[in-house]
Amino acid sequence: MSIPAIDFSAFRNGTEQERRVLANRITEEFKKHGATRLIAHGITGESIKKTYEQSDKFFKLPEAEKVIIANIRDANPQRGYSYVGSEATSKVNKRDQKGEFQICEDDDVDQELIDAKEHFDYTREGDEYSTPWPSEASIPGFRDWMEGAFLPDCMKLARDVLTAIEIGLNVPAGTFTSCMESHVDELRIQHYPPLAVEELKAGKIKRCHPHTDFGFITLLFQDATGGLEVEDRANGGWLPVIPTGDPTEVGVYIGDTLVHKTNGHLKAAVHHVVAPVSLKDREDGVMPERFTIALFAKADRHADVGPMPQFITSETPQRFPNLTALELHNKRVGQLYDARPKVNMASA
Numbered sequence: 001m002s003i004p005a006i007d008f009s010a011f012r013n014g015t016e017q018e019r020r021v022l023a024n025r026i027t028e029e030f031k032k033h034g035a036t037r038l039i040a041h042g043i044t045g046e047s048i049k050k051t052y053e054q055s056d057k058f059f060k061l062p063e064a065e066k067v068i069i070a071n072i073r074d075a076n077p078q079r080g081y082s083y084v085g086s087e088a089t090s091k092v093n094k095r096d097q098k099g100e101f102q103i104c105e106d107d108d109v110d111q112e113l114i115d116a117k118e119h120f121d122y123t124r125e126g127d128e129y130s131t132p133w134p135s136e137a138s139i140p141g142f143r144d145w146m147e148g149a150f151l152p153d154c155m156k157l158a159r160d161v162l163t164a165i166e167i168g169l170n171v172p173a174g175t176f177t178s179c180m181e182s183h184v185d186e187l188r189i190q191h192y193p194p195l196a197v198e199e200l201k202a203g204k205i206k207r208c209h210p211h212t213d214f215g216f217i218t219l220l221f222q223d224a225t226g227g228l229e230v231e232d233r234a235n236g237g238w239l240p241v242i243p244t245g246d247p248t249e250v251g252v253y254i255g256d257t258l259v260h261k262t263n264g265h266l267k268a269a270v271h272h273v274v275a276p277v278s279l280k281d282r283e284d285g286v287m288p289e290r291f292t293i294a295l296f297a298k299a300d301r302h303a304d305v306g307p308m309p310q311f312i313t314s315e316t317p318q319r320f321p322n323l324t325a326l327e328l329h330n331k332r333v334g335q336l337y338d339a340r341p342k343v344n345m346a347s348a
């Protein structure tokens with residue numbers, strides 16, 4: 001069993017009835033593990049390939065050029081370059097007594113585990129948290145493509161998926177998408193350098209530790225290497241998300257913000273990145289490098305992302321506080337760096 005790859009074309013070209021059937025199918029998939037995959041969704045294979053080519057060029061820049069655009073490791077939206085080991089996903093979620101992954105509280109963050117990846121995070125031009133870009137001379141056309149072409153396409157797809165979830169959950173149109181008008185989504189390109197299997201077996205390093213993402217949903221494009229796994233919420237254990245080979249394939253993962261808004265009706269996808277299935281039983285050797293691209297679709301910063309009234313009942317009382325999207329986001333980013341948010345969290 002794995003995460004299915006669903007043809008999304010009917011959502012753009014189909015009849016009302018076809019759109020509804022598709023929306024219901026996707027929402028049912030999300031209810032299983034917080035995850036699904038889509039193909040034929042409107043972003044072309046060529047466009048994705050070009051983004052990987054740009055990403056490859058970026059990570060090959062000399063270290064000296066990457067460090068001058070380094071992300072500041074604090075409780076704010078991430079922008080710019082993060083070196084290998086900068087981000088600690090092991091600090092953001094923890095299993096509770098029932099064995100379920102929950103968001104960590106501040107005093108839980110005690111694990112010293114390393115994420116073997118480097119990444120670059122950016123958002124649209126004009127955002128109040130601006131992106132430090134590499135110079136045009138060192139990587140011609142990079143910013144134009146990433147900011148002007150690929151990001152808007154991903155933002156559109158994310159809104160289509162959230163529209164489908166609105167239909168599937170039978171909530172009014174715009175319930176989620178109307179609080180995404182300031183377009184504060186973030187795009188991340190990531191590079192996992194080659195990694196010795198021995199190092200992985202020692203247990204302190206993973207390509208990415210089990211965690212949930214922070215926004216409404218994440219779109220995740222992965223290259224052919226493999227290694228991403230989603231927690232199997234029905235049977236326990238992990239479901240490998242083995243690349244299908246379709247050039248448009250994109251994973252879609254429910255994040256914390258949608259969990260909060262739906263009062264836990266939708267569950268987040270717990271995911272991590274380990275050795276690809278073909279290398280799992282090896283005791284030595286080197287895992288090849290891996291590239292992925294993630295769009296973190298976010299709610300407007302001042303939007304209240306506390307549970308909506310229709311999801312609060314006597315059987316399901318309010319489980320999450322009435323935070324703004326930025327308060328929730330900064331709390332989560334702060335955990336990656338052991339940094340407390342500066343905004344007032346008194347309402348939490």
Ligand SMILES: O=C(O)CCC(=O)C(=O)O
Nearest residue numbers: 190208213228273292294
């Ligand atoms: O690269 C991957 O496959 C997953 C990355 C991830 O989970 C993240 O950046 O939040």
Ligand SMILES: [Fe+2]
Nearest residue numbers: 211212213271
């Ligand atoms: Fe993630």
